[in-house]
Amino acid sequence: SQELEQSPQSLIVQEGKNLTINCTSSKTLYGLYWYKQKYGEGLIFLMMLQKGGEEKSHEKITAKLDEKKQQSSLHITASQPSHAGIYLCGAEGTGFQKLVFGTGTRLLVSP
Amino acid sequence: EAGVAQSPRYKIIEKRQSVAFWCNPISGHATLYWYQQILGQGPKLLIQFQNNGVVDDSQLPKDRFSAERLKGVDSTLKIQPAKLEDSAVYLCASSSLPGVNTEAFFGQGTRLTVV
Numbered sequence: 735s736q737e738l739e740q741s742p743q744s745l746i747v748q749e750g751k752n753l754t755i756n757c758t759s760s761k762t763l764y765g766l767y768w769y770k771q772k773y774g775e776g777l778i779f780l781m782m783l784q785k786g787g788e789e790k791s792h793e794k795i796t797a798k799l800d801e802k803k804q805q806s807s808l809h810i811t812a813s814q815p816s817h818a819g820i821y822l823c824g825a826e827g828t829g830f831q832k833l834v835f836g837t838g839t840r841l842l843v844s845p
Numbered sequence: 846e847a848g849v850a851q852s853p854r855y856k857i858i859e860k861r862q863s864v865a866f867w868c869n870p871i872s873g874h875a876t877l878y879w880y881q882q883i884l885g886q887g888p889k890l891l892i893q894f895q896n897n898g899v900v901d902d903s904q905l906p907k908d909r910f911s912a913e914r915l916k917g918v919d920s921t922l923k924i925q926p927a928k929l930e931d932s933a934v935y936l937c938a939s940s941s942l943p944g945v946n947t948e949a950f951f952g953q954g955t956r957l958t959v960v
Contacts, residue, residue: 738887767949776849776936776951777888822887824949832901833878833938833949835887 737761738823738836746842752811755839757823759804766806767824767833768797777822780808813843847871851937851952859960863925866955870918870939878949879912879922880936888936894920927959 737760747753757766765784769777781790786801794811810817823836850869858864870877875896880888891910893901897917905912909928914920924931934956940949 740887769951774934774954774956776953777938779948779950782948832890832893833940834890835880838885838887 738825738834740821740823740836740839742839743837744840744842746844747813749814749843749845750812752809753813753841754810755808755821755841757806757808757836759825761804763799763801763804763806763825765826766799768806768808769822769824769835771820771822771838773820780821810841813841815843815845817841818843849937849939849950849952851935851955853955854953855956855958857958857960858927860929861926863923864927864957865921865923866935866937866957868920868922868937868952870920870937871950874939874941874950875917876940876942876949877914877920878936878938878940879920880938882934882936882954884933891922924957927957929959932957932959 739758741756745753767782768780770780771777781792781797783797783799789798796809799806806823818841821839824833849871852867856864877894879891881891882888891905892912894914897914910924912922934954936951936954938949938951940947
Protein backbone atom coordinates (compact mmCIF):
# COMPACT_ATOMS: atom_id res chain seq x y z
CA SER A 735 0.00 0.00 0.00
CA GLN A 736 1.06 3.58 -0.56
CA GLU A 737 3.10 5.11 2.23
CA LEU A 738 3.77 8.78 2.61
CA GLU A 739 6.61 9.85 4.86
CA GLN A 740 6.88 13.48 5.90
CA SER A 741 9.93 15.28 7.20
CA PRO A 742 10.58 16.82 9.54
CA GLN A 743 8.04 15.44 12.01
CA SER A 744 8.01 18.73 13.85
CA LEU A 745 9.49 22.13 13.32
CA ILE A 746 9.87 25.30 15.37
CA VAL A 747 10.87 28.42 13.46
CA GLN A 748 11.18 32.05 14.34
CA GLU A 749 8.65 34.40 12.79
CA GLY A 750 9.90 35.71 9.49
CA LYS A 751 12.03 32.68 8.67
CA ASN A 752 11.55 30.41 5.67
CA LEU A 753 10.92 26.69 5.99
CA THR A 754 10.43 23.58 3.86
CA ILE A 755 8.42 20.42 4.55
CA ASN A 756 8.96 17.30 2.46
CA CYS A 757 6.66 14.45 1.56
CA THR A 758 8.15 11.26 0.08
CA SER A 759 6.10 8.47 -1.40
CA SER A 760 6.94 4.77 -1.54
CA LYS A 761 5.19 4.58 -4.91
CA THR A 762 4.80 6.67 -8.03
CA LEU A 763 2.90 9.85 -7.38
CA TYR A 764 0.13 10.62 -9.81
CA GLY A 765 -1.11 13.56 -7.86
CA LEU A 766 -0.73 15.05 -4.43
CA TYR A 767 -2.63 17.23 -1.98
CA TRP A 768 -1.40 19.48 0.76
CA TYR A 769 -3.68 20.17 3.70
CA LYS A 770 -3.33 22.15 6.90
CA GLN A 771 -4.91 21.15 10.20
CA LYS A 772 -5.39 23.06 13.39
CA TYR A 773 -5.17 20.90 16.51
CA GLY A 774 -8.26 18.72 16.90
CA GLU A 775 -10.01 20.13 13.85
CA GLY A 776 -10.69 19.15 10.28
CA LEU A 777 -8.32 19.53 7.36
CA ILE A 778 -8.17 22.69 5.27
CA PHE A 779 -7.23 22.29 1.62
CA LEU A 780 -4.13 24.20 0.56
CA MET A 781 -3.37 23.02 -2.95
CA MET A 782 -3.39 20.10 -5.34
CA LEU A 783 -0.56 19.12 -7.68
CA GLN A 784 -1.33 16.86 -10.59
CA LYS A 785 1.65 16.88 -12.91
CA GLY A 786 5.34 16.19 -12.50
CA GLY A 787 7.26 19.43 -12.19
CA GLU A 788 4.12 21.35 -11.30
CA GLU A 789 4.52 24.22 -8.87
CA LYS A 790 1.71 26.16 -7.23
CA SER A 791 1.67 29.11 -4.88
CA HIS A 792 -0.91 30.59 -2.57
CA GLU A 793 0.03 33.66 -0.60
CA LYS A 794 3.37 32.74 0.99
CA ILE A 795 3.09 28.99 0.50
CA THR A 796 4.60 27.22 -2.52
CA ALA A 797 4.37 23.51 -3.31
CA LYS A 798 6.23 21.49 -5.93
CA LEU A 799 5.82 17.96 -7.23
CA ASP A 800 8.85 15.94 -8.36
CA GLU A 801 7.49 12.75 -9.93
CA LYS A 802 10.91 11.22 -10.56
CA LYS A 803 11.88 11.53 -6.92
CA GLN A 804 8.38 10.54 -5.82
CA GLN A 805 8.46 13.62 -3.65
CA SER A 806 6.71 16.88 -2.98
CA SER A 807 7.87 19.88 -1.01
CA LEU A 808 5.98 22.68 0.70
CA HIS A 809 7.83 25.93 1.22
CA ILE A 810 6.67 28.79 3.44
CA THR A 811 8.30 32.16 2.98
CA ALA A 812 8.54 34.66 5.84
CA SER A 813 6.58 32.49 8.27
CA GLN A 814 3.93 34.00 10.54
CA PRO A 815 2.22 32.69 13.70
CA SER A 816 -0.88 32.05 11.56
CA HIS A 817 1.10 29.40 9.66
CA ALA A 818 1.31 27.25 12.78
CA GLY A 819 -0.48 23.92 12.59
CA ILE A 820 -0.11 20.43 11.21
CA TYR A 821 0.71 20.07 7.53
CA LEU A 822 -0.39 16.87 5.83
CA CYS A 823 0.32 15.56 2.37
CA GLY A 824 -2.17 13.22 0.74
CA ALA A 825 -1.98 11.02 -2.35
CA GLU A 826 -3.85 8.30 -4.13
CA GLY A 827 -3.39 5.01 -2.35
CA THR A 828 -3.46 1.54 -3.80
CA GLY A 829 -6.93 0.46 -4.70
CA PHE A 830 -9.98 2.27 -5.87
CA GLN A 831 -8.61 5.78 -5.99
CA LYS A 832 -8.55 6.15 -2.23
CA LEU A 833 -7.00 9.18 -0.59
CA VAL A 834 -4.30 8.39 1.97
CA PHE A 835 -2.25 10.77 4.12
CA GLY A 836 1.26 11.19 5.37
CA THR A 837 2.41 11.23 8.95
CA GLY A 838 2.13 15.00 9.32
CA THR A 839 4.53 17.83 10.18
CA ARG A 840 3.82 19.97 13.22
CA LEU A 841 4.86 23.56 12.75
CA LEU A 842 5.24 26.13 15.50
CA VAL A 843 6.14 29.72 14.69
CA SER A 844 7.60 31.67 17.57
CA PRO A 845 7.11 35.46 17.69
CA GLU B 846 -22.18 26.13 -0.16
CA ALA B 847 -22.59 24.23 3.09
CA GLY B 848 -19.58 22.18 4.16
CA VAL B 849 -19.32 18.67 5.52
CA ALA B 850 -21.26 18.42 8.76
CA GLN B 851 -20.32 16.04 11.54
CA SER B 852 -21.86 15.36 14.92
CA PRO B 853 -21.27 15.19 17.74
CA ARG B 854 -18.10 17.30 18.05
CA TYR B 855 -17.03 15.58 21.25
CA LYS B 856 -17.92 12.29 22.91
CA ILE B 857 -16.67 10.63 26.07
CA ILE B 858 -17.65 7.02 26.72
CA GLU B 859 -16.51 4.16 28.89
CA LYS B 860 -14.78 1.17 27.33
CA ARG B 861 -17.14 -1.54 26.11
CA GLN B 862 -19.87 1.01 25.44
CA SER B 863 -21.09 1.74 21.94
CA VAL B 864 -20.99 5.05 20.05
CA ALA B 865 -22.15 6.38 16.70
CA PHE B 866 -20.96 9.29 14.60
CA TRP B 867 -22.91 11.02 11.89
CA CYS B 868 -21.73 12.73 8.71
CA ASN B 869 -23.62 14.79 6.16
CA PRO B 870 -21.45 15.34 3.08
CA ILE B 871 -21.61 18.23 0.65
CA SER B 872 -24.68 17.94 -1.53
CA GLY B 873 -24.00 15.99 -4.70
CA HIS B 874 -20.71 14.48 -3.57
CA ALA B 875 -20.64 10.81 -4.49
CA THR B 876 -17.48 9.88 -2.58
CA LEU B 877 -17.45 9.80 1.21
CA TYR B 878 -14.49 8.91 3.42
CA TRP B 879 -14.18 8.14 7.14
CA TYR B 880 -10.75 8.61 8.69
CA GLN B 881 -9.41 7.87 12.15
CA GLN B 882 -6.72 10.22 13.43
CA ILE B 883 -4.93 9.21 16.59
CA LEU B 884 -3.14 12.01 18.41
CA GLY B 885 0.21 12.73 16.80
CA GLN B 886 -0.48 10.73 13.65
CA GLY B 887 -1.82 11.38 10.17
CA PRO B 888 -5.41 10.40 9.31
CA LYS B 889 -5.90 6.70 8.55
CA LEU B 890 -8.58 5.78 6.03
CA LEU B 891 -11.18 3.47 7.59
CA ILE B 892 -13.76 3.22 4.83
CA GLN B 893 -14.57 4.80 1.48
CA PHE B 894 -18.02 4.91 -0.09
CA GLN B 895 -18.90 5.60 -3.68
CA ASN B 896 -22.57 6.57 -3.56
CA ASN B 897 -24.02 3.96 -1.20
CA GLY B 898 -21.52 1.22 -2.01
CA VAL B 899 -18.33 0.39 -0.10
CA VAL B 900 -15.25 0.54 -2.33
CA ASP B 901 -12.59 0.16 0.36
CA ASP B 902 -12.82 -0.95 3.97
CA SER B 903 -9.53 -2.78 4.20
CA GLN B 904 -8.46 -0.94 7.35
CA LEU B 905 -11.79 -1.00 9.14
CA PRO B 906 -11.71 -3.24 12.26
CA LYS B 907 -14.83 -5.06 11.28
CA ASP B 908 -15.20 -6.94 14.55
CA ARG B 909 -16.17 -3.67 16.26
CA PHE B 910 -16.56 -0.96 13.64
CA SER B 911 -19.38 -0.66 11.12
CA ALA B 912 -20.42 2.05 8.70
CA GLU B 913 -23.27 2.63 6.35
CA ARG B 914 -24.35 5.20 3.86
CA LEU B 915 -28.02 4.73 3.20
CA LYS B 916 -29.37 6.34 0.04
CA GLY B 917 -25.87 7.51 -0.84
CA VAL B 918 -26.07 10.68 1.24
CA ASP B 919 -25.61 10.72 5.04
CA SER B 920 -23.33 8.23 6.69
CA THR B 921 -22.94 6.80 10.17
CA LEU B 922 -19.91 5.15 11.73
CA LYS B 923 -20.45 2.93 14.75
CA ILE B 924 -18.10 1.40 17.27
CA GLN B 925 -19.35 -1.47 19.42
CA PRO B 926 -17.80 -2.21 21.86
CA ALA B 927 -15.30 0.62 22.20
CA LYS B 928 -11.75 0.07 23.39
CA LEU B 929 -9.31 2.54 24.94
CA GLU B 930 -7.25 2.57 21.74
CA ASP B 931 -10.25 3.88 19.79
CA SER B 932 -9.69 7.31 21.36
CA ALA B 933 -9.09 9.53 18.36
CA VAL B 934 -10.59 12.18 16.12
CA TYR B 935 -12.92 10.70 13.50
CA LEU B 936 -12.96 12.73 10.32
CA CYS B 937 -15.48 12.58 7.54
CA ALA B 938 -14.67 13.90 4.07
CA SER B 939 -16.47 14.04 0.75
CA SER B 940 -15.57 14.74 -2.84
CA SER B 941 -17.39 14.78 -6.14
CA LEU B 942 -14.97 12.18 -7.53
CA PRO B 943 -12.71 9.60 -5.89
CA GLY B 944 -8.94 9.87 -5.63
CA VAL B 945 -6.65 12.83 -6.15
CA ASN B 946 -8.40 14.32 -9.17
CA THR B 947 -10.77 16.32 -7.03
CA GLU B 948 -10.43 18.20 -3.78
CA ALA B 949 -11.77 16.39 -0.73
CA PHE B 950 -13.62 18.54 1.80
CA PHE B 951 -13.37 17.68 5.48
CA GLY B 952 -15.71 18.10 8.39
CA GLN B 953 -14.59 19.42 11.78
CA GLY B 954 -14.29 15.91 13.15
CA THR B 955 -15.61 14.11 16.20
CA ARG B 956 -13.19 13.76 19.10
CA LEU B 957 -13.80 10.47 20.89
CA THR B 958 -12.35 9.77 24.31
CA VAL B 959 -12.72 6.25 25.68
CA VAL B 960 -12.09 5.96 29.43
